[in-house]
Amino acid sequence: MTTTTDAPVNNGPWPYAAGYDNCPEVLDPIPLSVKGTIPPWLEGALYRSGPGTYDLKTESGKDIHIQHWFDGLAQVHRYEIQKGGQVSYRSRNTSNDLRAEYIKAEKVTGVTFCQRDPCKTIFNKFFTTFKTAALGGGHVLGGTNTNVAVIPTPNFPGLMDKDGSKKPGNPNVRNLIMTTDGNAIQELDPITLEPKGLFSYGAIDDSLLASNLAPAHPCVDPETGDYFTVLLTFGPTAVYKVVRIRQSVKGPAREPDLDVLAEIQSPRPTYMHSFCLTKRYVIVTHWQCDFAAWGVSVLWTGNAWESFKKHDPTLKAQFYVVDRQHGRHVATFECDPYYAFHAINAWDEGDDVVLDLASYKDHTVIGDYYIDNLRNETSGTPPQQAVLRRYRLSSISKHASLSNLNRKKPPTPAPATIDFQLDESINFELPSINPSRYLHPYRYAFGVNRSGLNKTLIYDRIIKVDLEKVKQGDQVGSATFWVQDQCTPSEPVFVPTPNATDEDDGVLLSIVLDGRRRTGFLLVLDAKTLTEIARADMPEGKVAPHNFHGMFIPNCIN
Incomplete structure (x- = not known):
């Protein structure tokens, strides 16, 4: 177990x-001050996304x-690592129309994830939500009046340059989109981060116009470029549409091809932030975080959090297995209830599917992330922590053969089993792996961890787990840490060394809040040892917020 610490500073x-x-x-990009030596092969752009604004003031004061x-207003960050180890930084607010709407109304308006407004009448909540839902299902939303703050993804099919001309910047980034837990996609300029468009999945296929939600985390097959998501439509029977989007056979400038691989019906409309993919299957991770009243509860609460049902310890969680090639729901597995934000990895192992999740006891963890709680030094409550858990779905073809005999009925559920899980003392979130191991067996997982030794209510360490x-x-010996006093790391992003043979041969990139200086830095760690190689300091007064996710796009393919 490796740790790096500085002497405490408590002033x-x-x-x-x-x-x-x-x-x-x-x-406009500004240069950062680099300490240490950034590896000469490390050139490219690190994108980070998440909330950047929590407090606004109206014209009336x-x-x-x-x-x-x-619910913080979206901000996207771009750290460019240039030849010679130089680093520049820029950022942009990407929901300015929504910001203006809040200021004009002098309050947070519309549907949010967790914003409470006891002054709203049921009628006003219903009207505002109905209006928002109608816009969300349309072809083109336009503007920046939606908060799309979660996942940056490059090269979405169908958004290639229609004139075929080469643009300045990284040739590996033909376009950049942001996704969130809704039926909305925002396109950004990959260099300036300026919003270029806002549209729904219904803009690609009319059959998705009525869909309400989609996981913020899509799954992209790195070999084929196929983009997968799961669209949920509320109703007395919830419908999950498993969707594949791929580049048109007519060329990248044409509308993408979209296939609905399966429609799965369930009495439980559930909030899902991610799901799993293997080379053969899409696995819908139907954990327990259910909307009340078929999802209509959002209409009178005005937010997702207050519309969720209470956790039911007797209600099983499901895994729906969809065949990628034949486009069919072939198997269902079930297990004791749990909740998760993030899938880590999944792969086919013989006739089984193995998948790793960062799992919680229940979805009450969402309520732990209210800002007044997280800012409270004296009585704030630490959020519930996740554990790394490995599930196994056994003998898929056997269940597929049985379901093939009676296509009119959904597959009969079979038990999912747990291979292992990390001890609760080695909590694990915001996962990252070597991208070459995605959809394959892997050994090392990287993430963030709360030690409980510092006064922070969230993460204070980067963790590496040897699975x-x-x-x-060997639970204790499996974990290695990086920690620095009064610093808060973000999700680490793994970048492999070119032509590496070892899975952990590379670097980890994390944006760290330095609470002592009330600013931050880009941290570069040796992924084998979690020792610091270099850091690029932000200027004083430029706070590195606690953001969600990131991805690194190299200037050339390794």
Whole structure:
């Protein structure tokens, strides 16, 4: 177990709250001060996404407080690592129309994830939500009046340059989109981060116009470029449409091809933030976080959090297995209830599917991320922590053969089993792996961890887990950490060394909030040892907020 620490510094305001300050945008790139030596092969762009604004002031001087981490107004960051080890930074707010709407109304309006408004009447909630839902299902939303803050993804099929001309910048980024837990996609300029368009999945296929939600995390097959998502439509019977989007056979400038691989009906409309993919299957991870009243509850609460049902310990969770090639729901597995935000990896192992998740006891963890709680040094409550858990879905072809005999009925559920899980003391979230191991067996998982040794309410360490040691029963020896006093790391992004043979030969990139200086830095770690190689310091006053996710796109393919 490796740790890196600095001597404690306890002067000044509580350092861990700075990540929930408003983050000023930096529209023109600025150079960062680099300490250490960035590997000469590491060239490209690190994109980070998440909330950047929580507090607004109206023209009349009234304060508007965004209550929850997930509802902070979107901001996207771009760290460019250039030849010679130089680093530049820029950022942009990407929901300015929504910001203006809040300021004009002097309150948070529309449907949110967790914002509470006891002054709203049921009628006003219903009307605002109905209007938002109608817009969300349309072809083109336009503007920046939707908060799309979660996942950056490059090269979405059908958004290629229609004139075929070469554009400046990284040739590996033909376009850049942002997704969130709704039927909305925002296209950004890959260099300036300026919003270029906002549209729904219904813009690609009319059959998806009525869909309400989609996981913020899509799955993309790195070999084929196929893009997968799961669209949920509310109703007395919830319908999950498993969708594949791929480049048109007529060329990248044409509308993409979209196939609905399966429609799965369920009495449970569930909030799902991610799901799993293997070379053969799409696995819908139907955990327990269910909307009340068929999803209509959102209409009178105005937010997702208050519309969720209470956790039911007797209600099983399901895994729906959809055959990628034949486009059919071939098997269902079930297990004891759990909740998750993030799938880590999944793969085919003989006739089984193996999948790893960062799992929680229940979805009450969402309520732990209210900003007033996270900013509270004296009585704030640490959020529930996730554990890394491995599930196995056995003998898929056997269940597929049985379901093939009676296509009019859904597959009979079979038990999912747990191969292992990490101890709760080695909690694990915001996962990252070597991208070459995606959809394949792998050994190393990287993420963030809360030690409980510091006063921060969220993560204070980067963690590396050796899953082979976990399988052998060595829980303690499986974990390696990086930690620095009064610093809060973000999700680590793994970048492999060119032509590497070892799975952990590469670097980890994390944006770290330095609470002592109330600013931040880009951290470069040796992924084998979690020792620091270099860092690029943000200027004073440029806060690195607690953001969600990121991805690194190299200037050339390794």
